Amino acid sequence: MLRLKGCLIILIGYVVSVCALFSSRGRNPSLADWEKLKDQKLSNIGNFGLTGHYLLSFFQENLDLLSFPEKNYHHTHVSLYYDVFKEYILHNINSKKCLPVNSAISRLNKDVNPIPVHSHNDYWRKLPLFEGLAYGARSTEADxxxxxxxxxxxxxNEAYLDPVELTLDKLYTGPLLSILDEVNCLDSDSEHKNGVFFNSPETSLFFYIDFKSDDNELTYKLLMQEYLKPLIDSGYLTYYDMNKDEIVWKPVTVVLTGNYPTSLHVLDNENDDGYFKSEQRFAFLDAPLLDLDPKYSKLSVTTTVSFDHLMKHCDSDLWKVLLRGHMDSNEINCAKSLIEDSHALKLETRIWGAPTWPANTVKAISHQIVHDLGSDLLNLDNLFMASSLI
Incomplete structure (x- = not known):
């Protein structure tokens, strides 16, 4: 808190001095003045060395000093807060200077270790994509x-879509491409690619894409050709190598969930050698944990089940666990054996729909899911709580 207060004092002094400068000139600041001030402010924030949730707290507490008249903003995708934060993170990202140590990823999560947490319904957050990365969450999700x-x-919800600003490329694939280009600029032709975690560039981000529309084949075609193709061309997507019969890990791993197509005929675009005829498959299916089959070792990297379905499979249900406040030994042993089966197929597991109240129950069950069951990705909306439970 003292660190944040010190930053606040510096910012107040900085803003006061700039306002005094404008006043001494006897005129109101022009758009060019605001742009110059904005660049100076955003550049100076980096000098404080704040990353991760400390950076998020700083922005939330000092947004009134960091923001500018909305009429001077050219984009409002989510909120003014999102715009200002995104502008700071991506500040000078298109600069000709190649210096990954001062990259957007450095500003986001330097000194933050990746954690096995899934940012559920990530697009609902105040900072889609960026908030999860700031906490080091290894997995994110977009419907x-x-x-x-x-x-x-x-x-x-289909009734509240914005097909102009809230699109997959503006919120996710576009920013991912930009920040990955920035940390791979020293050797862009190399097969080795640095990822989105500063302290662990080899760790891949699971990117769950939840299909909501009825026409899943057309959705998949759009996804591959219009949204994932730039990431594929740059070598940033994990793929299944058809020739070597192995998975080649890259910075981002796309997992299809929801109403996704399951036919290889569709997934490979009617080609025996992959969607783009490269002997590679770039999208993985989210395998059903309660209906596993050896085929998923080649089609999938993750497997998922709802907490209620998992408990019912183990002769219990969500309400029994909720009233008790924790899982008993029979429930743990049953669920753990299923997760071990998925691990035998080299699939990481995610359990969604666990109790979300009261707080003590959430913490107790979340701890059991990770430490007693051995599940790989904790599906929890509260990222700050999740980070403290790992």
Whole structure:
């Protein structure tokens, strides 16, 4: 807190001095003045050395000093807070200077270790993509809707979509491409690619794409050709090598969930050698944990089940666990054996829909899911709580 207060004092002094400068000139600041001030402010924030949740707290507490008149902003995708934060993170990202140590990823999560947490319904957060990365969450999720066969809009409910600003490329694939380009600029032709975690560049980000539209084949076609192709061309997507019969890990691993197509005929675009005829498959299916089959070792990297379905399979249910406040030994042993089966197929596991209240129960069950069951990705909306439970 003292560190944040010190930063606040510095910012107040800085803003006061700039305002005094404008006053001494006897005129109101122009758009050019605001742009110059904005660049100076955003550049100076980096000098404080704040990353991770400390950076998030700093922005939340000092947004009134960091923001500018909305009329001077040219984009409002999510909120003014999102715009200002994104502008800081991506500040000078298109600079000709190649210096990964001062990259957007450095500003986001330097000194933050990746944690086995899934940012559930990530697009609902105040800072889609960036908040999860700031906490080091190894997994994120976007629900997509096919709009007129041309656009993939991101959102939970079809009635509240914005096919202009809240799209998959503006919220996710575009920023991912930019920040990955920045940390791979020293050797862009290399097969080795640095990822989105400063302290662990070899760790891949699971990117769950939840299909919501009925026409899943057209949604998949749009996803591959319009949204993932730039990431594929740059060598940033994990793929299944058909020739070597192995998975080649890259900075981002796409997992299809929801109403996704399961036919290889569709997934490979009617080609025996992959969607782009490269002997590679770039999208993995989210395997059903309660209906596993050896085929998923080649089609999938993750497996998922709802907490309630898992408990019912173990002759219990969500409400029994909720009233008790924790899982008993029979439930743990049953669920753990299923997770061990998925691990035998080299699949990481995620359990969603666990109790979300009261707080003590959430903490107790989340701890059991990770430490007693051995599940790989903790599915929890509260990232700060999740980071403290790992």
């Amino acid at each position: 997509v809707w096919n709009i007129d066969g041309k656009i993939l809009a991101v959102g939970h």
